[in-house]
Amino acid sequence: MWAEHFARELLxxxxxxxxxQAIKFKNLVHPGSELKLTLDYSAETGRLDFGYVSSAGVxxxxxxxYQARSGIIACSQIHCLELDL
Numbered sequence: 001m002w003a004e005h006f007a008r009e010l011l012x013x014x015x016x017x018x019x020x021q022a023i024k025f026k027n028l029v030h031p032g033s034e035l036k037l038t039l040d041y042s043a044e045t046g047r048l049d050f051g052y053v054s055s056a057g058v059x060x061x062x063x064x065x066y067q068a069r070s071g072i073i074a075c076s077q078i079h080c081l082e083l084d085l
Contacts, residue, residue: 004064015066016067017065019064022062023061029059033054045068046065047063
């Protein structure tokens with residue numbers, strides 16, 4: 001899955017995968033479509049929210065959960081990224 005690939009490569013997701021939740025497939029992706037992948041990651045909770053969108057609207061979205069990093073104390077560190085695919 002591209003969302004996990006780029007989250008690990010660019011956002012530093014390094015914990016083991018735990019679960020996939022709230023995944024929704026809303027629109028078909030047609031050949032030649034340009035998609036934007038949006039990733040929102042919280043290292044404190046191990047939660048990665050992702051979405052695939054285009055000019056036609058939202059195609060897919062969901063949440064992946066990873067083992068949270070230990071040692072993160074006070075503030076929530078959230079990383080956000082948008083990629084054109």
